[in-house]
Amino acid sequence: xxxxxxxxEIKKLAHLARLHIDxxxxxxxxxxxxxxxxxxDVLKKAETADIKEEYSILSSVNRFRExxxxxxxxxxxxxxxxxxxxxxxxxxxxxxx
Amino acid sequence: xxxxxxxxxxxxxxxxKDKKATSVEITQSCIDKINQTDGKINAFIxxxxxxxxxxxxxxxxxxxxxxxxxxxxxxxxxxKDNICTKDIKTTCASNILSNFVPTYDATVIKKIKDAxxxxxxxxxxxxxxxxxxxxxSAFFTTKNPHDTSKVxxxxxxxxxxxxxxxxxxxxxxSDTGGSVRQPGAFTGTFALKPTYGAxxxxxxxxxxxxxxxxxxxxxCAKDASVLLNVISGFDEKDSTSVxxxxxxxxxxxxxxxxxxxxxxxxxxxxxxxxxxxxxxITEAVNIFKELGAEIVxxxxxxxxxxxxxxxxxxxxxxxxxxxxxxxxxYGIRDKSAGDIITMFKKSRYxxxxxxxxxxxxxxxxxxxxxxxxxxxxxxxxxxxxIKESYNNALKNCDLILTPTTPxxxxxxxxxIEDPLKMYLSDIYTISVNLAGLPAASLCCGYHGNLPVxxxxxxxxxxxxxxxxxxxxxxxxxxxxxxxxKL
Numbered sequence: 162x163x164x165x166x167x168x169x170e171i172k173k174l175a176h177l178a179r180l181h182i183d184x185x186x187x188x189x190x191x192x193x194x195x196x197x198x199x200x201x202d203v204l205k206k207a208e209t210a211d212i213k214e215e216y217s218i219l220s221s222v223n224r225f226r227e228x229x230x231x232x233x234x235x236x237x238x239x240x241x242x243x244x245x246x247x248x249x250x251x252x253x254x255x256x257x258x
Numbered sequence: 259x260x261x262x263x264x265x266x267x268x269x270x271x272x273x274x275k276d277k278k279a280t281s282v283e284i285t286q287s288c289i290d291k292i293n294q295t296d297g298k299i300n301a302f303i304x305x306x307x308x309x310x311x312x313x314x315x316x317x318x319x320x321x322x323x324x325x326x327x328x329x330x331x332x333x334x335x336x337x338k339d340n341i342c343t344k345d346i347k348t349t350c351a352s353n354i355l356s357n358f359v360p361t362y363d364a365t366v367i368k369k370i371k372d373a374x375x376x377x378x379x380x381x382x383x384x385x386x387x388x389x390x391x392x393x394x395s396a397f398f399t400t401k402n403p404h405d406t407s408k409v410x411x412x413x414x415x416x417x418x419x420x421x422x423x424x425x426x427x428x429x430x431x432s433d434t435g436g437s438v439r440q441p442g443a444f445t446g447t448f449a450l451k452p453t454y455g456a457x458x459x460x461x462x463x464x465x466x467x468x469x470x471x472x473x474x475x476x477x478c479a480k481d482a483s484v485l486l487n488v489i490s491g492f493d494e495k496d497s498t499s500v501x502x503x504x505x506x507x508x509x510x511x512x513x514x515x516x517x518x519x520x521x522x523x524x525x526x527x528x529x530x531x532x533x534x535x536x537x538x539i540t541e542a543v544n545i546f547k548e549l550g551a552e553i554v555x556x557x558x559x560x561x562x563x564x565x566x567x568x569x570x571x572x573x574x575x576x577x578x579x580x581x582x583x584x585x586x587x588y589g590i591r592d593k594s595a596g597d598i599i600t601m602f603k604k605s606r607y608x609x610x611x612x613x614x615x616x617x618x619x620x621x622x623x624x625x626x627x628x629x630x631x632x633x634x635x636x637x638x639x640x641x642x643x644i645k646e647s648y649n650n651a652l653k654n655c656d657l658i659l660t661p662t663t664p665x666x667x668x669x670x671x672x673x674i675e676d677p678l679k680m681y682l683s684d685i686y687t688i689s690v691n692l693a694g695l696p697a698a699s700l701c702c703g704y705h706g707n708l709p710v711x712x713x714x715x716x717x718x719x720x721x722x723x724x725x726x727x728x729x730x731x732x733x734x735x736x737x738x739x740x741x742x743k744l
Contacts, residue, residue: 177626181604
Protein backbone atom coordinates (compact mmCIF):
# COMPACT_ATOMS: atom_id res chain seq x y z
CA UNK A 162 0.00 0.00 0.00
CA UNK A 163 1.16 3.50 -0.78
CA UNK A 164 2.52 5.53 2.13
CA UNK A 165 -0.09 8.10 3.17
CA UNK A 166 0.58 11.75 2.40
CA UNK A 167 0.91 13.76 5.61
CA UNK A 168 -0.23 17.31 6.32
CA UNK A 169 3.22 18.79 5.69
CA GLU A 170 3.31 17.21 2.26
CA ILE A 171 -0.12 18.64 1.48
CA LYS A 172 1.19 22.09 2.44
CA LYS A 173 4.24 21.54 0.19
CA LEU A 174 2.00 20.38 -2.67
CA ALA A 175 -0.19 23.44 -2.31
CA HIS A 176 2.92 25.61 -2.47
CA LEU A 177 4.17 23.80 -5.61
CA ALA A 178 0.76 24.30 -7.20
CA ARG A 179 0.77 27.96 -6.10
CA LEU A 180 -2.36 27.51 -4.03
CA HIS A 181 -2.88 29.24 -0.72
CA ILE A 182 -4.38 26.80 1.73
CA ASP A 183 -6.08 27.69 5.00
CA UNK A 184 -4.98 25.78 8.09
CA UNK A 185 -8.61 24.87 8.73
CA UNK A 186 -8.79 23.08 5.36
CA UNK A 187 -5.61 20.99 5.56
CA UNK A 188 -7.20 18.14 7.46
CA UNK A 189 -10.00 17.69 4.90
CA UNK A 190 -7.70 17.89 1.89
CA UNK A 191 -5.27 15.43 3.46
CA UNK A 192 -7.94 12.81 4.06
CA UNK A 193 -9.68 13.27 0.70
CA UNK A 194 -6.45 13.23 -1.30
CA UNK A 195 -5.25 10.15 0.58
CA UNK A 196 -8.50 8.33 -0.19
CA UNK A 197 -8.05 9.10 -3.86
CA UNK A 198 -4.34 8.21 -3.93
CA UNK A 199 -5.09 4.91 -2.25
CA UNK A 200 -7.63 4.16 -4.90
CA UNK A 201 -4.79 4.40 -7.45
CA ASP A 202 -3.11 1.34 -5.87
CA VAL A 203 -5.29 -0.84 -8.10
CA LEU A 204 -3.00 0.07 -11.01
CA LYS A 205 -0.16 -1.92 -9.48
CA LYS A 206 -1.96 -5.06 -10.60
CA ALA A 207 -2.10 -3.98 -14.24
CA GLU A 208 0.41 -5.81 -16.41
CA THR A 209 2.16 -3.17 -18.41
CA ALA A 210 5.71 -4.52 -18.73
CA ASP A 211 5.34 -5.08 -22.48
CA ILE A 212 3.93 -1.67 -23.29
CA LYS A 213 6.26 0.81 -24.83
CA GLU A 214 6.08 4.39 -23.80
CA GLU A 215 3.80 6.51 -25.92
CA TYR A 216 2.08 9.73 -25.11
CA SER A 217 -0.59 10.17 -27.72
CA ILE A 218 -3.46 7.79 -28.33
CA LEU A 219 -3.54 8.92 -31.94
CA SER A 220 -0.87 8.22 -34.51
CA SER A 221 0.56 11.68 -34.14
CA VAL A 222 2.61 13.15 -36.92
CA ASN A 223 4.54 16.37 -37.07
CA ARG A 224 2.62 18.97 -38.96
CA PHE A 225 4.72 21.49 -40.82
CA ARG A 226 3.55 24.79 -42.18
CA GLU A 227 4.99 27.73 -44.04
CA UNK A 228 6.61 30.34 -41.80
CA UNK A 229 4.21 33.05 -42.84
CA UNK A 230 3.27 36.30 -41.16
CA UNK A 231 -0.39 36.32 -40.23
CA UNK A 232 -2.66 38.56 -38.24
CA UNK A 233 -2.57 38.08 -34.50
CA UNK A 234 -4.55 39.59 -31.64
CA UNK A 235 -4.03 43.31 -31.15
CA UNK A 236 -2.36 44.72 -28.04
CA UNK A 237 -5.63 46.45 -27.17
CA UNK A 238 -7.53 43.15 -27.25
CA UNK A 239 -4.78 41.37 -25.35
CA UNK A 240 -4.97 43.90 -22.54
CA UNK A 241 -8.77 43.92 -22.41
CA UNK A 242 -8.93 41.19 -19.77
CA UNK A 243 -5.79 42.19 -17.84
CA UNK A 244 -6.47 42.97 -14.18
CA UNK A 245 -3.97 45.86 -14.29
CA UNK A 246 -2.06 47.46 -17.15
CA UNK A 247 -0.09 50.55 -18.04
CA UNK A 248 0.78 51.74 -21.54
CA UNK A 249 1.22 48.52 -23.49
CA UNK A 250 2.17 46.37 -20.52
CA UNK A 251 0.46 44.16 -17.96
CA UNK A 252 1.26 45.47 -14.51
CA UNK A 253 2.36 43.02 -11.81
CA UNK A 254 3.33 43.24 -8.13
CA UNK A 255 7.03 43.66 -7.32
CA UNK A 256 9.30 40.69 -7.83
CA UNK A 257 12.35 42.22 -6.07
CA UNK A 258 12.52 44.72 -3.25
CA UNK B 259 -50.63 24.65 -31.19
CA UNK B 260 -47.39 22.84 -30.36
CA UNK B 261 -44.82 25.18 -28.88
CA UNK B 262 -42.04 25.66 -31.43
CA UNK B 263 -39.34 25.18 -28.79
CA UNK B 264 -40.49 21.58 -28.22
CA UNK B 265 -39.72 20.60 -31.81
CA UNK B 266 -36.45 19.23 -33.16
CA UNK B 267 -34.08 21.14 -35.43
CA UNK B 268 -35.00 18.70 -38.16
CA UNK B 269 -38.71 19.48 -37.87
CA UNK B 270 -38.11 23.21 -37.55
CA UNK B 271 -35.97 23.27 -40.69
CA UNK B 272 -38.95 21.94 -42.63
CA UNK B 273 -41.22 24.60 -41.12
CA UNK B 274 -38.71 27.30 -42.06
CA LYS B 275 -38.43 25.94 -45.60
CA ASP B 276 -42.21 25.85 -46.01
CA LYS B 277 -42.51 29.38 -44.55
CA LYS B 278 -44.70 28.02 -41.76
CA ALA B 279 -42.47 29.49 -39.03
CA THR B 280 -39.79 32.13 -38.74
CA SER B 281 -36.51 32.06 -36.86
CA VAL B 282 -37.77 35.00 -34.77
CA GLU B 283 -40.81 32.95 -33.71
CA ILE B 284 -38.66 29.92 -32.87
CA THR B 285 -36.13 32.03 -30.96
CA GLN B 286 -38.88 33.88 -29.09
CA SER B 287 -40.45 30.54 -28.16
CA CYS B 288 -37.13 29.44 -26.59
CA ILE B 289 -36.70 32.78 -24.79
CA ASP B 290 -40.24 32.48 -23.40
CA LYS B 291 -39.44 28.98 -22.17
CA ILE B 292 -36.23 30.22 -20.51
CA ASN B 293 -38.17 33.03 -18.83
CA GLN B 294 -40.82 30.60 -17.60
CA THR B 295 -38.55 27.80 -16.38
CA ASP B 296 -34.99 28.94 -15.73
CA GLY B 297 -35.75 30.39 -12.32
CA LYS B 298 -36.31 26.78 -11.32
CA ILE B 299 -33.83 24.90 -13.56
CA ASN B 300 -30.82 27.29 -13.51
CA ALA B 301 -29.41 26.01 -16.78
CA PHE B 302 -28.02 29.34 -18.01
CA ILE B 303 -25.19 31.50 -16.70
CA UNK B 304 -25.75 34.10 -19.43
CA UNK B 305 -28.89 34.58 -21.55
CA UNK B 306 -28.73 36.81 -24.62
CA UNK B 307 -32.33 37.54 -25.67
CA UNK B 308 -31.68 40.77 -27.63
CA UNK B 309 -28.62 39.47 -29.46
CA UNK B 310 -30.44 36.23 -30.25
CA UNK B 311 -33.48 37.99 -31.69
CA UNK B 312 -31.23 40.26 -33.74
CA UNK B 313 -29.48 37.18 -35.19
CA UNK B 314 -32.89 35.59 -35.80
CA UNK B 315 -34.03 38.62 -37.80
CA UNK B 316 -30.95 38.34 -40.03
CA UNK B 317 -31.58 34.62 -40.40
CA UNK B 318 -35.16 35.26 -41.52
CA UNK B 319 -33.94 37.77 -44.05
CA UNK B 320 -31.42 35.26 -45.40
CA UNK B 321 -34.05 32.52 -45.54
CA UNK B 322 -36.48 34.78 -47.40
CA UNK B 323 -33.88 35.31 -50.13
CA UNK B 324 -32.47 31.77 -50.39
CA UNK B 325 -34.40 28.63 -51.22
CA UNK B 326 -31.73 26.31 -49.84
CA UNK B 327 -29.95 26.92 -46.55
CA UNK B 328 -28.11 25.00 -43.83
CA UNK B 329 -30.44 22.76 -41.74
CA UNK B 330 -29.29 24.74 -38.68
CA UNK B 331 -29.89 28.18 -40.20
CA UNK B 332 -32.15 30.12 -37.85
CA UNK B 333 -32.05 27.37 -35.18
CA UNK B 334 -31.33 28.40 -31.55
CA UNK B 335 -28.40 26.81 -29.73
CA UNK B 336 -27.10 26.96 -26.14
CA UNK B 337 -23.35 26.78 -25.56
CA LYS B 338 -21.50 25.42 -22.53
CA ASP B 339 -19.72 28.25 -20.76
CA ASN B 340 -16.24 26.79 -21.27
CA ILE B 341 -16.33 27.45 -25.03
CA CYS B 342 -14.98 30.88 -25.95
CA THR B 343 -17.46 33.31 -27.48
CA LYS B 344 -16.22 36.69 -28.71
CA ASP B 345 -17.58 39.58 -26.64
CA ILE B 346 -19.70 37.18 -24.54
CA LYS B 347 -18.55 36.34 -21.02
CA THR B 348 -17.04 32.84 -20.76
CA THR B 349 -16.67 31.88 -17.11
CA CYS B 350 -16.14 28.10 -16.94
CA ALA B 351 -18.46 28.47 -13.93
CA SER B 352 -15.40 29.58 -11.99
CA ASN B 353 -14.84 32.69 -9.88
CA ILE B 354 -11.39 33.02 -11.40
CA LEU B 355 -12.92 33.69 -14.85
CA SER B 356 -16.10 35.39 -13.63
CA ASN B 357 -15.15 38.61 -15.50
CA PHE B 358 -13.50 37.03 -18.57
CA VAL B 359 -14.74 38.19 -21.98
CA PRO B 360 -12.97 36.39 -24.84
CA THR B 361 -11.72 38.48 -27.73
CA TYR B 362 -12.12 35.62 -30.20
CA ASP B 363 -14.51 32.82 -31.10
CA ALA B 364 -13.72 29.13 -30.65
CA THR B 365 -13.62 27.30 -34.00
CA VAL B 366 -16.93 25.54 -33.24
CA ILE B 367 -18.54 28.93 -32.51
CA LYS B 368 -17.29 30.33 -35.81
CA LYS B 369 -18.72 27.25 -37.52
CA ILE B 370 -22.16 27.42 -35.91
CA LYS B 371 -22.34 31.16 -36.64
CA ASP B 372 -21.40 30.52 -40.28
CA ALA B 373 -24.16 27.88 -40.43
CA UNK B 374 -26.66 30.49 -39.23
CA UNK B 375 -27.31 29.19 -35.68
CA UNK B 376 -28.77 31.59 -33.13
CA UNK B 377 -26.74 31.65 -29.90
CA UNK B 378 -29.21 31.90 -27.00
CA UNK B 379 -26.70 31.99 -24.18
CA UNK B 380 -24.06 30.20 -22.15
CA UNK B 381 -24.87 27.25 -19.93
CA UNK B 382 -23.84 26.12 -16.47
CA UNK B 383 -21.25 23.41 -15.77
CA UNK B 384 -19.11 22.01 -13.01
CA UNK B 385 -16.23 24.43 -12.59
CA UNK B 386 -13.75 23.89 -15.43
CA UNK B 387 -15.83 20.82 -16.40
CA UNK B 388 -14.65 18.94 -13.31
CA UNK B 389 -17.60 17.05 -11.91
CA UNK B 390 -20.65 14.95 -12.66
CA UNK B 391 -23.54 17.01 -11.25
CA UNK B 392 -22.99 20.81 -11.83
CA UNK B 393 -22.80 21.07 -8.03
CA UNK B 394 -19.19 22.20 -8.48
CA SER B 395 -20.31 25.33 -10.35
CA ALA B 396 -19.12 28.40 -8.45
CA PHE B 397 -22.46 30.10 -9.18
CA PHE B 398 -25.38 27.68 -8.73
CA THR B 399 -26.51 24.10 -9.25
CA THR B 400 -28.59 23.22 -12.30
CA LYS B 401 -31.66 21.08 -11.56
CA ASN B 402 -32.85 18.05 -13.48
CA PRO B 403 -35.96 19.11 -15.42
CA HIS B 404 -37.53 15.66 -14.89
CA ASP B 405 -37.29 16.02 -11.10
CA THR B 406 -35.80 19.17 -9.62
CA SER B 407 -34.57 17.37 -6.49
CA LYS B 408 -32.13 15.45 -8.74
CA VAL B 409 -28.90 16.53 -10.45
CA UNK B 410 -28.91 16.92 -14.24
CA UNK B 411 -25.51 15.21 -14.43
CA UNK B 412 -22.31 16.96 -15.36
CA UNK B 413 -20.24 18.56 -16.25
CA UNK B 414 -22.37 19.75 -19.22
CA UNK B 415 -25.49 19.77 -17.00
CA UNK B 416 -26.70 23.19 -18.15
CA UNK B 417 -26.55 22.29 -21.83
CA UNK B 418 -28.26 18.94 -21.24
CA UNK B 419 -31.01 20.38 -19.02
CA UNK B 420 -31.73 23.24 -21.44
CA UNK B 421 -31.98 20.86 -24.42
CA UNK B 422 -34.21 18.49 -22.46
CA UNK B 423 -36.72 21.08 -21.23
CA UNK B 424 -37.02 22.93 -24.54
CA UNK B 425 -35.26 26.12 -23.48
CA UNK B 426 -33.15 25.58 -26.57
CA UNK B 427 -33.42 23.39 -29.65
CA UNK B 428 -29.84 22.09 -29.57
CA UNK B 429 -26.75 22.63 -27.45
CA UNK B 430 -23.01 22.12 -27.27
CA UNK B 431 -21.16 20.52 -24.38
CA SER B 432 -17.69 19.11 -23.83
CA ASP B 433 -16.73 15.63 -22.72
CA THR B 434 -13.51 14.69 -20.93
CA GLY B 435 -14.68 11.61 -19.01
CA GLY B 436 -18.40 11.49 -19.77
CA SER B 437 -19.38 15.14 -19.48
CA VAL B 438 -21.85 15.15 -22.37
CA ARG B 439 -22.96 11.49 -22.12
CA GLN B 440 -23.67 11.26 -18.38
CA PRO B 441 -25.86 14.42 -18.34
CA GLY B 442 -27.36 13.15 -21.61
CA ALA B 443 -28.43 9.98 -19.79
CA PHE B 444 -29.73 11.90 -16.77
CA THR B 445 -31.86 14.23 -18.91
CA GLY B 446 -33.06 11.82 -21.62
CA THR B 447 -31.24 13.64 -24.42
CA PHE B 448 -28.97 12.45 -27.24
CA ALA B 449 -25.37 13.30 -26.37
CA LEU B 450 -22.41 12.49 -28.56
CA LYS B 451 -18.72 12.55 -27.77
CA PRO B 452 -16.94 12.51 -31.13
CA THR B 453 -13.64 10.71 -31.77
CA TYR B 454 -10.68 12.55 -30.29
CA GLY B 455 -9.50 14.86 -33.08
CA ALA B 456 -12.83 14.96 -34.97
CA UNK B 457 -13.93 18.37 -33.65
CA UNK B 458 -11.55 21.29 -33.12
CA UNK B 459 -10.73 22.11 -29.51
CA UNK B 460 -9.50 25.60 -30.42
CA UNK B 461 -11.23 27.97 -28.02
CA UNK B 462 -12.44 25.22 -25.69
CA UNK B 463 -10.94 26.10 -22.31
CA UNK B 464 -8.56 23.21 -21.73
CA UNK B 465 -9.13 20.83 -18.83
CA UNK B 466 -7.36 17.60 -19.86
CA UNK B 467 -6.14 18.18 -23.39
CA UNK B 468 -5.62 14.54 -24.38
CA UNK B 469 -9.21 13.66 -23.42
CA UNK B 470 -11.37 16.76 -24.11
CA UNK B 471 -13.80 16.80 -27.04
CA UNK B 472 -16.69 19.13 -27.86
CA UNK B 473 -19.95 17.33 -28.64
CA UNK B 474 -23.64 17.94 -29.41
CA UNK B 475 -26.45 17.49 -26.87
CA UNK B 476 -29.76 17.36 -28.70
CA UNK B 477 -33.24 15.90 -28.41
CA CYS B 478 -32.53 13.16 -30.94
CA ALA B 479 -29.91 11.54 -33.17
CA LYS B 480 -31.20 13.41 -36.22
CA ASP B 481 -30.33 16.77 -34.69
CA ALA B 482 -26.95 15.50 -33.53
CA SER B 483 -26.13 14.46 -37.09
CA VAL B 484 -26.81 17.93 -38.53
CA LEU B 485 -24.85 19.58 -35.72
CA LEU B 486 -21.94 17.16 -36.16
CA ASN B 487 -21.93 17.98 -39.89
CA VAL B 488 -21.36 21.62 -38.94
CA ILE B 489 -18.78 21.29 -36.15
CA SER B 490 -16.57 18.40 -37.31
CA GLY B 491 -13.53 18.74 -39.52
CA PHE B 492 -9.86 19.59 -39.60
CA ASP B 493 -8.64 22.81 -38.00
CA GLU B 494 -5.03 23.92 -38.25
CA LYS B 495 -5.46 25.90 -35.03
CA ASP B 496 -5.82 22.65 -33.05
CA SER B 497 -2.63 20.60 -33.26
CA THR B 498 -4.50 17.40 -32.37
CA SER B 499 -7.19 17.92 -35.00
CA VAL B 500 -7.13 15.03 -37.47
CA UNK B 501 -7.20 15.71 -41.20
CA UNK B 502 -9.59 13.03 -42.36
CA UNK B 503 -12.71 13.21 -44.54
CA UNK B 504 -16.07 13.24 -42.74
CA UNK B 505 -19.17 11.75 -44.38
CA UNK B 506 -22.49 13.57 -44.51
CA UNK B 507 -23.82 12.32 -41.18
CA UNK B 508 -27.45 12.86 -42.15
CA UNK B 509 -27.00 9.96 -44.59
CA UNK B 510 -26.95 7.75 -41.48
CA UNK B 511 -30.59 8.59 -40.76
CA UNK B 512 -33.62 6.44 -41.58
CA UNK B 513 -31.43 3.42 -42.34
CA UNK B 514 -31.96 -0.21 -41.43
CA UNK B 515 -29.75 -1.80 -38.77
CA UNK B 516 -30.33 -5.30 -40.13
CA UNK B 517 -27.14 -7.30 -39.71
CA UNK B 518 -25.44 -4.63 -37.62
CA UNK B 519 -23.26 -6.34 -35.02
CA UNK B 520 -23.69 -4.94 -31.53
CA UNK B 521 -21.23 -6.16 -28.90
CA UNK B 522 -22.25 -6.70 -25.29
CA UNK B 523 -19.96 -7.50 -22.38
CA UNK B 524 -22.16 -9.15 -19.78
CA UNK B 525 -19.63 -8.44 -17.04
CA UNK B 526 -20.59 -4.79 -17.27
CA UNK B 527 -24.15 -5.64 -16.26
CA UNK B 528 -23.40 -7.04 -12.84
CA UNK B 529 -21.83 -5.38 -9.86
CA UNK B 530 -22.90 -1.84 -9.05
CA UNK B 531 -25.55 -1.54 -11.76
CA UNK B 532 -29.03 -0.46 -10.62
CA UNK B 533 -31.77 -2.94 -11.49
CA UNK B 534 -33.88 -0.12 -12.94
CA UNK B 535 -31.08 0.75 -15.37
CA UNK B 536 -30.33 -2.88 -16.16
CA UNK B 537 -33.97 -3.58 -17.05
CA UNK B 538 -34.18 -0.69 -19.51
CA ILE B 539 -30.87 -1.66 -21.13
CA THR B 540 -32.14 -5.23 -21.54
CA GLU B 541 -35.29 -3.88 -23.20
CA ALA B 542 -33.13 -1.78 -25.52
CA VAL B 543 -31.10 -4.82 -26.53
CA ASN B 544 -34.34 -6.60 -27.39
CA ILE B 545 -35.49 -3.68 -29.53
CA PHE B 546 -32.23 -3.84 -31.46
CA LYS B 547 -32.77 -7.58 -31.96
CA GLU B 548 -36.26 -6.93 -33.30
CA LEU B 549 -34.80 -4.38 -35.68
CA GLY B 550 -32.56 -7.10 -37.07
CA ALA B 551 -29.28 -6.30 -35.35
CA GLU B 552 -27.08 -9.18 -34.29
CA ILE B 553 -26.01 -9.25 -30.63
CA VAL B 554 -22.44 -10.46 -30.19
CA UNK B 555 -20.86 -11.41 -26.88
CA UNK B 556 -17.58 -9.61 -26.26
CA UNK B 557 -15.12 -9.34 -23.40
CA UNK B 558 -13.56 -6.02 -22.50
CA UNK B 559 -10.44 -6.58 -20.43
CA UNK B 560 -8.67 -4.15 -18.10
CA UNK B 561 -11.63 -1.76 -17.75
CA UNK B 562 -11.31 -2.13 -13.98
CA UNK B 563 -8.21 0.09 -14.23
CA UNK B 564 -9.91 2.85 -16.22
CA UNK B 565 -11.10 5.03 -13.35
CA UNK B 566 -7.72 5.08 -11.61
CA UNK B 567 -5.87 5.72 -14.87
CA UNK B 568 -8.23 8.57 -15.73
CA UNK B 569 -8.01 10.20 -12.29
CA UNK B 570 -4.23 10.35 -12.66
CA UNK B 571 -4.07 11.52 -16.28
CA UNK B 572 -6.89 14.09 -16.16
CA UNK B 573 -5.74 15.89 -12.97
CA UNK B 574 -2.12 15.82 -14.19
CA UNK B 575 -3.08 17.57 -17.40
CA UNK B 576 -5.40 19.87 -15.47
CA UNK B 577 -2.65 20.90 -13.07
CA UNK B 578 -0.56 22.01 -16.06
CA UNK B 579 -3.43 23.59 -18.00
CA UNK B 580 -4.77 25.53 -15.03
CA UNK B 581 -1.36 26.96 -14.15
CA UNK B 582 -2.25 29.84 -16.48
CA UNK B 583 -4.90 31.14 -14.06
CA UNK B 584 -2.63 33.11 -11.79
CA UNK B 585 -4.22 36.55 -11.71
CA UNK B 586 -1.59 37.97 -14.06
CA UNK B 587 -3.08 38.37 -17.53
CA TYR B 588 -6.81 37.76 -17.12
CA GLY B 589 -9.35 36.69 -14.56
CA ILE B 590 -9.52 37.60 -10.90
CA ARG B 591 -6.44 39.03 -9.15
CA ASP B 592 -6.01 39.35 -5.40
CA LYS B 593 -4.83 42.92 -5.02
CA SER B 594 -3.96 42.68 -1.31
CA ALA B 595 -0.75 40.72 -1.89
CA GLY B 596 2.52 42.65 -1.83
CA ASP B 597 4.65 40.08 -3.64
CA ILE B 598 4.08 38.07 -6.76
CA ILE B 599 4.03 34.53 -5.31
CA THR B 600 1.47 35.51 -2.68
CA MET B 601 -0.55 37.20 -5.41
CA PHE B 602 -0.56 33.94 -7.42
CA LYS B 603 -1.49 31.85 -4.40
CA LYS B 604 -4.22 34.15 -3.11
CA SER B 605 -5.77 34.72 -6.54
CA ARG B 606 -5.93 30.96 -7.12
CA TYR B 607 -7.22 30.34 -3.61
CA UNK B 608 -10.07 32.78 -4.08
CA UNK B 609 -10.66 31.88 -7.69
CA UNK B 610 -10.86 28.08 -7.62
CA UNK B 611 -13.39 25.83 -5.87
CA UNK B 612 -12.61 22.73 -3.81
CA UNK B 613 -12.79 20.08 -6.54
CA UNK B 614 -10.52 22.09 -8.82
CA UNK B 615 -7.97 22.63 -6.04
CA UNK B 616 -8.10 18.95 -5.11
CA UNK B 617 -7.43 17.89 -8.69
CA UNK B 618 -4.64 20.42 -9.16
CA UNK B 619 -2.92 19.04 -6.06
CA UNK B 620 -3.37 15.41 -7.13
CA UNK B 621 -2.01 16.23 -10.57
CA UNK B 622 0.91 18.14 -9.14
CA UNK B 623 1.69 15.15 -6.92
CA UNK B 624 1.42 12.63 -9.76
CA UNK B 625 3.79 14.67 -11.92
CA UNK B 626 6.31 15.53 -9.23
CA UNK B 627 9.83 14.09 -9.07
CA UNK B 628 9.89 10.61 -7.55
CA UNK B 629 6.23 9.87 -8.25
CA UNK B 630 6.01 10.45 -11.99
CA UNK B 631 6.96 6.85 -12.92
CA UNK B 632 4.61 5.24 -10.41
CA UNK B 633 1.60 7.35 -11.29
CA UNK B 634 1.58 9.27 -14.56
CA UNK B 635 3.68 6.87 -16.61
CA UNK B 636 1.88 3.83 -15.26
CA UNK B 637 -1.50 5.44 -15.97
CA UNK B 638 -0.44 6.19 -19.56
CA UNK B 639 0.55 2.56 -20.08
CA UNK B 640 -2.74 1.36 -18.66
CA UNK B 641 -4.45 3.71 -21.07
CA UNK B 642 -2.92 1.68 -23.92
CA UNK B 643 -4.16 -1.57 -22.41
CA ILE B 644 -7.67 -0.12 -22.43
CA LYS B 645 -7.36 1.15 -25.99
CA GLU B 646 -6.17 -2.30 -27.11
CA SER B 647 -9.02 -3.93 -25.26
CA TYR B 648 -11.59 -1.82 -27.12
CA ASN B 649 -9.86 -2.25 -30.47
CA ASN B 650 -9.85 -6.03 -30.07
CA ALA B 651 -13.52 -6.09 -29.11
CA LEU B 652 -14.43 -3.85 -32.04
CA LYS B 653 -12.87 -6.36 -34.45
CA ASN B 654 -15.86 -8.61 -33.76
CA CYS B 655 -18.64 -6.02 -33.78
CA ASP B 656 -19.63 -2.63 -35.25
CA LEU B 657 -20.71 -1.03 -31.99
CA ILE B 658 -20.53 -1.76 -28.28
CA LEU B 659 -23.62 -1.22 -26.13
CA THR B 660 -23.32 -0.44 -22.42
CA PRO B 661 -25.30 1.49 -19.83
CA THR B 662 -24.22 5.16 -19.76
CA THR B 663 -24.41 5.41 -15.98
CA PRO B 664 -24.65 2.80 -13.22
CA UNK B 665 -27.57 4.58 -11.52
CA UNK B 666 -30.59 6.78 -12.16
CA UNK B 667 -30.10 10.55 -11.62
CA UNK B 668 -29.06 10.97 -7.99
CA UNK B 669 -30.20 13.54 -5.42
CA UNK B 670 -28.65 16.98 -5.19
CA UNK B 671 -26.21 16.82 -2.27
CA UNK B 672 -26.00 13.03 -2.25
CA UNK B 673 -22.39 12.63 -3.44
CA ILE B 674 -20.82 16.05 -3.21
CA GLU B 675 -18.89 15.37 0.03
CA ASP B 676 -17.42 12.11 -1.26
CA PRO B 677 -15.31 12.70 -4.40
CA LEU B 678 -14.65 8.99 -5.01
CA LYS B 679 -18.35 8.16 -4.97
CA MET B 680 -18.98 10.99 -7.43
CA TYR B 681 -16.21 9.68 -9.72
CA LEU B 682 -17.95 6.29 -9.90
CA SER B 683 -20.90 7.80 -11.76
CA ASP B 684 -18.63 8.00 -14.82
CA ILE B 685 -17.52 4.38 -14.64
CA TYR B 686 -18.99 3.46 -18.06
CA THR B 687 -17.96 6.60 -19.91
CA ILE B 688 -14.41 7.32 -18.74
CA SER B 689 -12.68 4.42 -20.51
CA VAL B 690 -14.03 5.67 -23.85
CA ASN B 691 -12.16 8.96 -23.49
CA LEU B 692 -9.00 7.09 -22.56
CA ALA B 693 -9.35 5.08 -25.79
CA GLY B 694 -10.24 8.20 -27.82
CA LEU B 695 -13.29 6.50 -29.34
CA PRO B 696 -16.62 8.09 -30.31
CA ALA B 697 -19.68 7.27 -28.19
CA ALA B 698 -23.20 8.54 -27.66
CA SER B 699 -25.74 8.29 -24.89
CA LEU B 700 -29.40 8.08 -25.82
CA CYS B 701 -32.57 7.58 -23.89
CA CYS B 702 -33.72 3.95 -23.68
CA GLY B 703 -36.73 4.43 -21.45
CA TYR B 704 -37.99 5.89 -18.19
CA HIS B 705 -38.11 4.48 -14.69
CA GLY B 706 -41.01 6.44 -13.21
CA ASN B 707 -40.28 9.94 -14.45
CA LEU B 708 -36.49 9.49 -14.59
CA PRO B 709 -34.73 8.73 -17.89
CA VAL B 710 -32.24 5.90 -18.41
CA UNK B 711 -29.39 6.22 -20.91
CA UNK B 712 -27.61 3.62 -22.97
CA UNK B 713 -24.21 4.15 -24.48
CA UNK B 714 -23.22 3.18 -28.01
CA UNK B 715 -19.46 3.10 -28.58
CA UNK B 716 -18.11 3.07 -32.13
CA UNK B 717 -14.85 2.55 -33.96
CA UNK B 718 -12.47 5.46 -34.45
CA UNK B 719 -14.09 8.10 -36.68
CA UNK B 720 -17.20 5.98 -37.13
CA UNK B 721 -19.75 8.37 -35.64
CA UNK B 722 -21.82 7.42 -38.71
CA UNK B 723 -22.69 3.96 -37.37
CA UNK B 724 -23.52 5.35 -33.92
CA UNK B 725 -25.94 7.86 -35.46
CA UNK B 726 -27.43 5.20 -37.73
CA UNK B 727 -28.13 2.85 -34.82
CA UNK B 728 -29.24 5.69 -32.55
CA UNK B 729 -31.71 7.04 -35.09
CA UNK B 730 -33.11 3.58 -35.89
CA UNK B 731 -33.58 2.90 -32.18
CA UNK B 732 -35.27 6.25 -31.55
CA UNK B 733 -37.61 5.78 -34.50
CA UNK B 734 -38.65 2.39 -33.12
CA UNK B 735 -38.81 3.27 -29.41
CA UNK B 736 -39.78 6.96 -29.52
CA UNK B 737 -38.66 7.75 -25.95
CA UNK B 738 -37.24 11.10 -27.07
CA UNK B 739 -40.77 12.42 -27.63
CA UNK B 740 -41.24 12.44 -23.83
CA UNK B 741 -39.18 15.64 -23.72
CA UNK B 742 -42.03 17.52 -25.40
CA LYS B 743 -43.98 17.34 -22.16
CA LEU B 744 -41.34 19.25 -20.20
